[in-house]
Amino acid sequence: MNESLEEIANSTVMMASDRSVQDSSSLLVSNLSRMGNMTVIISKNGTPEEDQIFLNTTAAQALSGIFVWSALLITCHQIYSHLRSYTVPNEQRYIIRILFIVPIYAFDSWLSLLFISNDQYYVYFDSVRDCYEAFVIYNFLSLSFEYLGGESAIMAEIRGKQIRSSCLYGTCCLAGMSYSIGFLRFCKQATLQFCVVKPIMSLITILLQAFGKYHDGDFNVTGGYLYITIIYNVSVSLALYALFLFYSATSDLLRPYEPVLKFLTIKSVIFLSFWQGMVLAILERCGVIPEALLIDGYKVGAGTVAAGWQNFITCIEMFFAAIALRYAFTYNVYQQKKSHAPDNIAPMHSISSGLKETINPGDMVQDAIHNFSPAYQQYTQQSTQEVVQPSQNGKLGPSVTKSPKKSDKITLIDTDDEF
Numbered sequence: 001m002n003e004s005l006e007e008i009a010n011s012t013v014m015m016a017s018d019r020s021v022q023d024s025s026s027l028l029v030s031n032l033s034r035m036g037n038m039t040v041i042i043s044k045n046g047t048p049e050e051d052q053i054f055l056n057t058t059a060a061q062a063l064s065g066i067f068v069w070s071a072l073l074i075t076c077h078q079i080y081s082h083l084r085s086y087t088v089p090n091e092q093r094y095i096i097r098i099l100f101i102v103p104i105y106a107f108d109s110w111l112s113l114l115f116i117s118n119d120q121y122y123v124y125f126d127s128v129r130d131c132y133e134a135f136v137i138y139n140f141l142s143l144s145f146e147y148l149g150g151e152s153a154i155m156a157e158i159r160g161k162q163i164r165s166s167c168l169y170g171t172c173c174l175a176g177m178s179y180s181i182g183f184l185r186f187c188k189q190a191t192l193q194f195c196v197v198k199p200i201m202s203l204i205t206i207l208l209q210a211f212g213k214y215h216d217g218d219f220n221v222t223g224g225y226l227y228i229t230i231i232y233n234v235s236v237s238l239a240l241y242a243l244f245l246f247y248s249a250t251s252d253l254l255r256p257y258e259p260v261l262k263f264l265t266i267k268s269v270i271f272l273s274f275w276q277g278m279v280l281a282i283l284e285r286c287g288v289i290p291e292a293l294l295i296d297g298y299k300v301g302a303g304t305v306a307a308g309w310q311n312f313i314t315c316i317e318m319f320f321a322a323i324a325l326r327y328a329f330t331y332n333v334y335q336q337k338k339s340h341a342p343d344n345i346a347p348m349h350s351i352s353s354g355l356k357e358t359i360n361p362g363d364m365v366q367d368a369i370h371n372f373s374p375a376y377q378q379y380t381q382q383s384t385q386e387v388v389q390p391s392q393n394g395k396l397g398p399s400v401t402k403s404p405k406k407s408d409k410i411t412l413i414d415t416d417d418e419f
Helices: 002-015 021-035 058-084 089-099 101-114 122-147 151-158 181-210 225-257 259-285 304-328 332-340 351-359 362-371
Strands: 040-042 048-050 292-295 380-382 386-390 396-401 408-410
Touching (some): 058 351, 089 101, 089 351, 101 259, 122 181, 122 225, 122 259, 122 304, 122 362, 259 304, 292 304
Antiparallel strands (some): 040 048, 040 292, 380 408
């Protein structure tokens, strides 16, 4: 078989002697694809050879499937437990959205691996996964805001304090500045911009893929991968930098909620997976990972093998992410609140209505309008979880639970308080 491959390669070179390198490559792949169900890679010396890659074997698909379905069972049980004990909707809404990153990442990556040879379908699957990661970053920041009681409660604690200069948190360039409402606004805007940029980049990727202008790991200036990677890297770095800034400002306030494990888990899943994919693409480009011309008789583009390894590794990583998220966002505290409630009090939400509220992105849209509104500086959002009502004698009265679907806005600061 290797001799026939060499004969086809030599005949292709002779036929395409007057053509461009790209035409010669296309002609070679066209000739090889007629040889049936086979996998052809480019060897280290640049010649095509028939070889089997691990990614399209039954062993790879079965092994990744075991990790994926184990991760799905762990996370789906955790989501179900949160919905059964849906006692603090303002917090659990964000927690459940964050937990959904495991099923979406794991199942999406597994599908991409199963269809690795089918006309680069993985690009379309990965677009869905990439869009959701932006949503997760926003929800994690919003959950942190909710833990602390909303913007006004946070500002009551940190407003006017000097920003500590730290290279670890990226605040070395902010020495001498103090926390203001503009600081919180920047944190929200930096995460919301990623929720806008990422879907747009995913749509552009799909369009470029349809016209053959996008290949993973192809840093050619005539392709789209280079520019999309640069824009995406800037956008996700800005969003994660905002999380760093917010954590550095509120780490003491967040300590009762054990934020370190939460923050590291979210950061690892999103940020490290991006760099992992980029490194794998570079390794294929450098020849460390072999580039495939055909997989199971189907023509594939550059970067397919690197993307396949990225999806395979992600399938395994999601199992460990599911375990970490189970400890980071435990449902036990909400289950205890439900058990301490009087028996005659009906549950706030059924499981179906709680899930419906969770998947409704209306609060994100309202928050985006609020944070990018020119009138933002004249009010801040107040947490709606509990509002303490004063009694007639001036003492604090009982707390009143309010609807989690709306936000009260109270005047707090002047318009000159900027970051």
